[in-house]
Amino acid sequence: MNIKVSDFKGISKIKKLFFIATLLFAIPSVVFAEGESGKPFNAGDMILEHVSDAHSWHVAGDVSIPLPIILYSSTHGLDVFSSAKLENGVAYNGYKLNGEHIVAVDASGAINKDETAKIWDLSITKTAASILLSGILLILIMLAVSKGYSKRGTGAPKGIQSFFEPIIVFVRDDLAIPSIGKKKYEKFMPYLLTLFFFILLVNLLGLVPFFPGGANVTGNIAVTTTLALFTFIVMMVNSGKTYWGHTLWMPGVPAWVKISILGPIETLGIILKPFTLLIRIFANMLAGHIVALSFFALIFIFGGLWGHFAGYLTSVFSVAFSAGMLLLDVLVSLIQAYVFTLLSAIYFGMATEEAEHH
């Protein structure tokens, strides 16, 4: 993984300047758009809006892409329509957008709480769209890599294949084999590779400040919950007798200790493992996004306090800090993908461990 970090260090000065200039023009333009809506600038709202999920994908300025809204409720049945129909708080088909929540409304326009509780919101939100996009992108990339292998067989890797091969070998040799062991690691490789590359891709796409990047995917708790659940399910499906024996009935400990202390603790531990997984990546990625956005918020805070000139002056420092944060976030993206995959591998290793004689 060091290769990527040092790659960033190795970028020539011109490229660095270009990189910062891109940030200078790209991110503020997105953020400026927020300030133009007439309301006084509120840093908290702006940041929360950016890291939260939405029913439309804001591109730049006034341009945003409407996304499909898919609703199911036992009384209304299935409803599929574009989010453009709910823009500016207009009610459509008995639904209305309350903030980013879809609520059911009566004919008079008042929110119907009973109906709202029955709604299953399966809309393709900004995050969901970003997930789908990342999924398609990942499939395309990996099929291209795979094609290299089918074309060259056991020959030396080339092009995109040689870029991804060290990462795949890294996942295999430094994550899977040491954690699971040489005998059983192969079974888990497809899952670990998918997990690693999926997290890495959505993390890195999230750092791209303009459309179609910028979505806060791994900083969304629903996404990390799902990933952690997958790891938990794979772990449970593959858990052996030794694992359960050691967790619930630790050998060499008096029976009353097992029942009263160790049993409950270990049971809690089983649930806590995926929970820590989902919280760790969620909090890290969310914090990264919030900190980067906070630096930009400073521009508008100072601009609002002392006029445009102060805003432009601050923007120099803010952009510099944000660029630094972005580079740090690249590192965090890698580390979080690494840690999630590594811990999953370690849990699989624990679950499949075979009896050792004590």
Next chain:
Amino acid sequence: MDLIVPSIGLIFWMTITFLVVFFLLKKMAWKPILKSLKDRESSIQNALDSAEKAKQEMAALQASNEAILMEARNERDKLLKEARETKDSIIGEAKAKAQIEADKIMQSTRDAIQGEKVAAMDEIKNQVAKLSIEIAEKIIRTELSSDEKQKALVNTMIDEVNLN
């Protein structure tokens, strides 16, 4: 939407996307990639192993060559030694045979000489006896030409005869 409340819709889409990506990549990317990686690693390992084996075979071949050369050298030395021995023995035998032959010839020569000698001696003896008799005849003829001399001889002879 709240930050810390997972939304059902997103979980739904995430699950579907992840499962589709997982199964598709598992079948079309990870398995062939991992297999190729393994194949390549084993082919590299095989190549290294066979190179090592070739090296060892080379060394063994060299060693056996050396051994064969050594053996050949020993064989040659042995053959030379044997040849020398045979030569010596043949020469020795020939010498001994020649000696015996020479001895035999010498003996027969010696025998022949002895025979000739005896025959010669006999011849000489006969000649001497014949000459002696002739000489004696001549002497007696002269001695016994007078009566006195005959008488004297008879007397000497009578004297010599010991009449006892």
